Amino acid sequence: MTKIYHARISTEVCVDKLWGMSRLGDGDKVNRMAMTEDRINPLSKALRACRKHLIGVAWFSALVNVLYFTPVIYMMQVYERAIPTRGYETLFYLTLIAVVAFLVMGVFETLRQRVVARIGLRLDRWLAEATALREFAARNQGKHFAGGRSLDVFRNAITGPGVIAAFDAPWAPLFIGVVFIIHASIGWFVLVGALVLIGVSVIAQSRMFRDQIAADEAAAKANGRLEAAAQAAGATRALGMWSALAARQAEDRERSARLAFETNMRNAGLSALSKGIRLALQSGVIGLGAYLAIDRQISPAAVFAASILGARALQPIDGLIASWRSIVQGLAAYRKLGELFSLADPNQRGTPLPPPEASLEVEQLVVQAPNDRGVVIKNVSFKIRPGEIVALIGPSGAGKSTLAQAIVGAMRAESGVVRIDGADVAQWPSDELGRQVGYLPQDNALIEGTIADNISRFRRWNNETMEALGPRLLEAAKATGAHDLILRLSDGYDTVIGQNGRGLSGGQAQRIALARAFFDQPPILVLDEPNAHLDTDGERALTRALSLHRERNGSALVIAQRTAILSVCDRVILMVDGKIAADGTLDQILEFTGLRPSGVETAKPVGALRASPKSKQNDLSHEAVDQSSEIESAS
Incomplete structure (x- = not known):
């Protein structure tokens, strides 16, 4: 039986509990019945279920960013207290405190990464079944959303480095504010540089967003055509169509690859430009700080402190730019999932109806x-x-x-x-x-799996045991004359068949499908x-x-x-x-x-x-x- 685990999150500062929050344990289970009873708006429900995780990530981000002041404080104390006084003991204790702070920061950073990874796991477990149901319903209406792929893209985006950068971004004003305290000129320099970096990325990404969506849609179309052609590989071989279909696939791939290439080129150019601007700003901070130090407006230690803080303030912006493609794809996938989940749940229950009398x-x-x-x-x-x-x-x-x-x-x-x-x-x-x-x-319409699973309509995944299903599927097989032919197969009822009964003759596949129709009378x-x-x-x-x-x-x-x-x-x-x-x-x-x-x-x-x-x-x-x-x- 498939186990669904429920991630519990805790925000206690006690490290052992925080570590336990980022682990997956046997006692961490979800009440499946509660999930299946309330399926309305599953995307919103899944995000709400991750709220505690997101709060935990925010707490960890706060602790990591606060501890990021450690190298600044350490440098200021070393240059202004330990070195002028030749205080070896002071240097020893400052270094010890800094090492401990760095280790704690490393633990918090690890926990933050693990909790972010847990968000992806939790989203998948809350949405996988609902996505499949809505995708079935959409296909039944002649629509195609590629819900599984959209879920994968959305999960990868929300657990990628762009999310960490997004949680670090609100702390950038704090670092810039401390730079202002060191000296207003350096603060204005870093602030203007950050705004320039943001402006360049916004202008460039506004077009990349549309191009990325077009490239993804072209790739999805090409993959869909390839999948459909591959399913009819036997018939198309007999008809001599392989070369023609391969040429059409190459043309589809060329179109999608060209769009992806153009998008990647723009993204690479933007990344290079943003990196160049960030490095120029960091060098400019050092140069401006050195000028102010020569003019005796700040100390030499303050120059390095301003450089470290300025770099930290710009790092989330640079991270968001580097992850922009993943973010764009995630937003597009979120939109597709929203459209998919706008469809009615095919299993949404209303007032129970009595068993029909076959009219x-x-x-x-x-x-x-x-x-x-x-x-x-x-x-x-x-x-x-x-x-x-x-x-x-x-x-x-x-x-x-x-x-x-x-x-x-x-x-x-x-x-x-x-x-x-x-x-x-x-x-x-x-x-x-x-x-x-x-x-x-x-x-x-036989599905890849065992013959027993096909006849029983894969009810094992609806929490029914094979002990309960066995007599019923045997009854259906015997009633339709499929029992004897199944026993003659290599593994009997446990024989694995391919999609649409691949591996069976037409008559065998039809008898098994008949047994499935008669299953449970x-x-x-x-x-x-x-x-x-x-x-x-x-x-x-x-x-x-x-x-x-x-x-x-x-x-x-x-x-x-x-x-x-x-x-x-x-x-x-x-x-x-x-x-x-x-x-x-x-x-x-x-x-x-x-x-x-x-x-x-x-x-x-x-x-x-x-x-x-x-x-x-x-x-x-x-x-x-x-x-x-x-x-x-x-x-």
């Missing part, structure tokens, strides 16, 4: 194709009662798979409602809806071409499983392209061009299309349904017809 109703459903390529589903309405198995047939491109995706929530509908026992599916949390509806997509099944890759034994097992499902008073919508599955169905819906063309018993549909019932037992594609003259008059001719083949009569 499924579709009312005036309209579904738009991705990228506004027209309407796929056009005002479709039908109802499936408990204990009823309904087949959905029609030619390729009729919208059957799209309708199935809209019913289970895998695709967003433009209008209309899908109801389960009268309740809109939007009222069901995503995970809870998945427990009530068993779905088999056309492409199986959901009252409603939506199966998209469940027998497309099954042999005769597999189809028999599927028919038995559907019959048993009906006996339990469950309902099912089965998309069929092979007619053997129709024998177990109570009703058949014929879909053409995104609309329901006919709805009735199998005999009624065959009569409607001009086919004789005696041809039902063949396993030819339903796409072979040929329209009769009667149906042609109803504009079903070329839409429902595959002119190349038809179901033959048994006579």
